[in-house]
Amino acid sequence: MKAEDHERRRRIWELLVYEDPALTDVIKTITEEFETSKQTVEADLDSIDEWLPKLDLFRQVQGVALLAELRQNRQRLYEMAGEARDDDELVEERKIRAEINRSLNMERYLSDSSLNTTPVANKPEMLEDQLF
Known part of the structure; x- marks a missing residue:
């Protein structure tokens, strides 16, 4: 998934989950925010079952960006x-x-996990308060 597709789709998901507007409002908001066509947003909405599971996978690939x-x-x-x-x-x-120390611990954790950004809940040896 390209970065611009990821960001647009992340925003679509955010609107649907947190703001719960009508689909027409989602389409209008996304077309304006991302300067994209209505057809692109409609295609994203139609294929949400395909790309939604990949949003978190994209974040794993972007581990280097997270470290930066x-x-x-x-x-x-x-x-x-x-x-x-x-x-x-x-x-x-x-x-x-x-x-700063918590930030260093987080970087160490990300580096030790080969930049895998799996949720902390799956890593019981890591205390949640060390992350932030």
Whole structure:
């Protein structure tokens, strides 16, 4: 599944599950947000049984992108920790550093799993609070 198809279909699923609008509203929203044709969105809706199970598989393939985003977020956390230290906000700095440690644990977990993004519930040895 191409990235643009994945994002459009993820948004379709999000609208259907979380907002529950009429299909005509979904079609209108998606055509506007993604600047795509009505026929493309209708085809996505008609083939939802085929692509819906693949949405999570796409995420597994994108493990490298997940690591890159995790590292980018951690870089910002380092900056925030420095800012907190400069402002003598030591409690805040400690909280941010704890978040950095959780981020490092998550990266280690993703790397150990060969970038497989299976849900944590399937990995009992990993504590959920270590993830976020």
